[in-house]
Amino acid sequence: MGTGRRFSRGNHQNGTNRRSRRRREPPPDPGLPEVILNWHARDKELTETGMRTMAQRLPAVIAQAAGLAWRASRKDTLVTVGLNLAAGFFTAFWLLATTGVLTALFSEAPTPSRVRDALPSLALVAGAVGLRAALQAGAGWSQARLQPQVERLVELRLFEATTAVDLTALDDSDFLDELKRAQGRGMVSAPMVVQYAVDVLTGAVGMVAAAGTLGVLHPLLLPLLLLTAVPEGWASVRSARMRYLMLLSLVGVTRRKWILSDLMVERRHAPEVRSFTMRAFLLGQYDRAASYQRHVELDVARKQTVVKITGDMLKGVATAAVYIALGVMLWKGAVPLAVAGTAVLAIRTGQTSLANLVYAVNRCYEEGLYFGDYVAFCDAAEERIPRRALPAAAAERTSRLPDDFARIRVEDVAFTYPGADEPSLRGVSVDLRQGEVVALVGENGSGKTTLAKIMAGLYDPDDGEVRWDDVPLTRVAPQDVWQRVAVIAQEYTHWPMSARHNITMGRGSEHVRGEDEDPALLAAARASGADEVVDGLAAGYDTLLDRRFKGGAELSGGQWQRLAVGRGFYRDAPLLICDEPTAALDARAEHLLFERIRTHADGRTVLLITHRLASVRYADRIYVLERGLVVEEGDHAALMARAGLYAELYSLQAAAYGAAAPQVADPQAHAG
Numbered sequence: 001m002g003t004g005r006r007f008s009r010g011n012h013q014n015g016t017n018r019r020s021r022r023r024r025e026p027p028p029d030p031g032l033p034e035v036i037l038n039w040h041a042r043d044k045e046l047t048e049t050g051m052r053t054m055a056q057r058l059p060a061v062i063a064q065a066a067g068l069a070w071r072a073s074r075k076d077t078l079v080t081v082g083l084n085l086a087a088g089f090f091t092a093f094w095l096l097a098t099t100g101v102l103t104a105l106f107s108e109a110p111t112p113s114r115v116r117d118a119l120p121s122l123a124l125v126a127g128a129v130g131l132r133a134a135l136q137a138g139a140g141w142s143q144a145r146l147q148p149q150v151e152r153l154v155e156l157r158l159f160e161a162t163t164a165v166d167l168t169a170l171d172d173s174d175f176l177d178e179l180k181r182a183q184g185r186g187m188v189s190a191p192m193v194v195q196y197a198v199d200v201l202t203g204a205v206g207m208v209a210a211a212g213t214l215g216v217l218h219p220l221l222l223p224l225l226l227l228t229a230v231p232e233g234w235a236s237v238r239s240a241r242m243r244y245l246m247l248l249s250l251v252g253v254t255r256r257k258w259i260l261s262d263l264m265v266e267r268r269h270a271p272e273v274r275s276f277t278m279r280a281f282l283l284g285q286y287d288r289a290a291s292y293q294r295h296v297e298l299d300v301a302r303k304q305t306v307v308k309i310t311g312d313m314l315k316g317v318a319t320a321a322v323y324i325a326l327g328v329m330l331w332k333g334a335v336p337l338a339v340a341g342t343a344v345l346a347i348r349t350g351q352t353s354l355a356n357l358v359y360a361v362n363r364c365y366e367e368g369l370y371f372g373d374y375v376a377f378c379d380a381a382e383e384r385i386p387r388r389a390l391p392a393a394a395a396e397r398t399s400r401l402p403d404d405f406a407r408i409r410v411e412d413v414a415f416t417y418p419g420a421d422e423p424s425l426r427g428v429s430v431d432l433r434q435g436e437v438v439a440l441v442g443e444n445g446s447g448k449t450t451l452a453k454i455m456a457g458l459y460d461p462d463d464g465e466v467r468w469d470d471v472p473l474t475r476v477a478p479q480d481v482w483q484r485v486a487v488i489a490q491e492y493t494h495w496p497m498s499a500r501h502n503i504t505m506g507r508g509s510e511h512v513r514g515e516d517e518d519p520a521l522l523a524a525a526r527a528s529g530a531d532e533v534v535d536g537l538a539a540g541y542d543t544l545l546d547r548r549f550k551g552g553a554e555l556s557g558g559q560w561q562r563l564a565v566g567r568g569f570y571r572d573a574p575l576l577i578c579d580e581p582t583a584a585l586d587a588r589a590e591h592l593l594f595e596r597i598r599t600h601a602d603g604r605t606v607l608l609i610t611h612r613l614a615s616v617r618y619a620d621r622i623y624v625l626e627r628g629l630v631v632e633e634g635d636h637a638a639l640m641a642r643a644g645l646y647a648e649l650y651s652l653q654a655a656a657y658g659a660a661a662p663q664v665a666d667p668q669a670h671a672g
């Protein structure tokens with residue numbers, strides 16, 4: 001059967017591919033973590049590329065590069081192109097002027113008058129060469145100016161997209177793979193595409209100048225020049241393909257080397273590298289990978305040398321053929337001696353330009369493929385920015401979120417993370433009235449954090465809705481919601497900035513040295529216990545909290561959490577969401593924080609998620625979640641009376657504490 005045969009052929013091919021890959025790569029070490037990064041996703045395409053494919057696709061790549069350069073700086077793009085074209089004109093000019101010099105020198109007149117006759121043409125040649133050098137220097141300068149502007153443009157576009165995309169995009173592994181490719185190889189390729197596109201132009205202009213000169217001197221000389229180009233082009237493309245194949249065979253090894261070098265240099269791994277005596281093992285692994293890489297690279301370098309020598313020999317033969325043809329033309333009187341002399345110069349100039357052109361075409365095409373990844377990613381990422389977040393959508397928005405609210409209602413909310421098999425929320429309803437403390441409790445993975453994120457406007461529910469008074473969150477700009485919510489997240493960032501910025505983050509409170517400290521900052525720090533942390537820092541609020549920089553300080557886990565809590569309190573937001581705010585806090589700091597939350601955190605509405613059930617007793621209402629559903633609801637007394645999941649969890653904790661500390665002291669007495 002046809003299908004069966006096709007299937008077995010497919011299998012056979014796969015088997016062959018697998019075998020050949022196995023031949024090239026050492027077997028993977030099961031002891032090392034592998035991160036799948038498709039940085040070399042284009043290698044297969046590159047290995048299959050021939051001169052024809054390149055010629056077909058090159059115009060599109062050049063157009064992309066031109067568009068990018070144009071957006072980066074119109075002036076520098078125009079100057080670069082203009083000066084290169086003008087330099088090409090002067091190349092042709094000096095070549096033709098050389099004919100005048102040679103004609104005068106080869107004339108029958110006595111030597112002094114021959115030299116005198118050659119002087120005007122010689123002055124023209126000198127002027128043209130000088131001008132061409134000046135133009136090329138100017139083109140180089142404007143091209144150098146273009147590079148950083150292009151870099152800035154592409155980096156900005158990527159970061160503008162990644163900081164605005166819907167959060168679900170960052171939960172999507174395909175999107176993350178594309179992001180890695182675009183951010184790594186793709187972004188680096190952008191300035192290179194522009195540079196090689198300009199080099200293609202420069203090479204082409206030089207080539208046209210030399211070819212045009214030869215055409216003017218004698219039409220037969222032009223095809224002769226092109227003949228010398230073939231071996232050069234062949235050797236260059238073949239050598240480049242060998243490099244791509246080498247990259248392909250080294251994908252696994254390079255990836256492993258990256259992982260290993262990260263493990264050996266990053267500060268966060270350093271304690272374990274030492275305490276688990278990993279040094280010799282890691283160095284050994286690195287050495288194995290590096291030896292393999294060196295072996296492959298040397299092998300390819302040897303093959304490339306053979307190709308280069310072959311190319312050079314063929315080029316030598318072709319050049320000899322050109323000179324023989326030129327000699328025959330001279331002998332037959334088809335070209336005068338002076339023209340033949342100029343032709344030799346033009347052929348040499350043309351060959352140099354051609355070599356540069358072939359190299360630039362090759363590199364431009366290669367970088368163009370990686371740049372294509374970057375462009376495709378940015379297009380896809382921009383599609384994933386919620387429309388209502390865009391300034392353009394402001395005119396369409398009819399609803400306005402109240403600055404404060406009387407009630408927040410979560411109605412039948414369902415949500416599944418992208419790629420997840422099971423929904424995390426399956427129809428949850430929750431009610432918050434202004435000024436209340438509402439608690440979410442439940443076992444690990446029951447959906448508490450997911451619900452909090454939906455209430456904070458970080459995710460849109462798949463079903464159901466969240467309303468602030470009568471306004472559904474999906475009708476307003478997400479920024480409007482974020483401005484009205486303070487989140488003390490379960491997983492918070494250790495911002496590598498000053499202690500001040502760690503608290504004032506995103507609110508733009510810039511303190512001027514010598515001025516009184518921002519009272520809101522002081523209040524938030526006092527409330528979270530961050531003030532004690534800052535008191536111990538050498539430069540107080542101005543201390544940089546990153547040990548990787550000179551003068552930077554490092555904090556303990558609990559000290560970082562105090563800052564995170566301070567950040568939440570500092571935000572002047574009517575809704576405060578606290579997701580496990582005390583996991584790393586010591587008993588006294590934890591007690592103080594819950595006291596503050598219990599007294600309604602200065603009149604704010606609080607959504608509290610915690611496993612410390614003793615702190616939940618005072619909540620106005622408690623929702624118990626289980627596998628994405630609210631299974632119990634009420635205040636502490638009602639839930640205890642119900643004798644359900646909450647009562648069970650509470651009793652377990654109470655029993656543990658009761659057994660460990662039969663005489664309960666009042667912690668507030670210590671906190672004093």
Ligand SMILES: Nc1ncnc2c1ncn2[C@@H]1O[C@H](COP(=O)(O)OP(=O)(O)OP(=O)(O)O)[C@@H](O)[C@H]1O
Binds near residue numbers: 171420443450
């Ligand atoms: N980014 C994500 N992508 C896919 N699934 C996720 C993601 N975040 C959470 N989940 C899944 O959603 C479910 C609910 O997770 P959630 O973090 O809301 O639980 P939780 O009740 O806050 O748990 P915990 O008490 O451990 O903090 C879990 O099954 C979890 O595996």
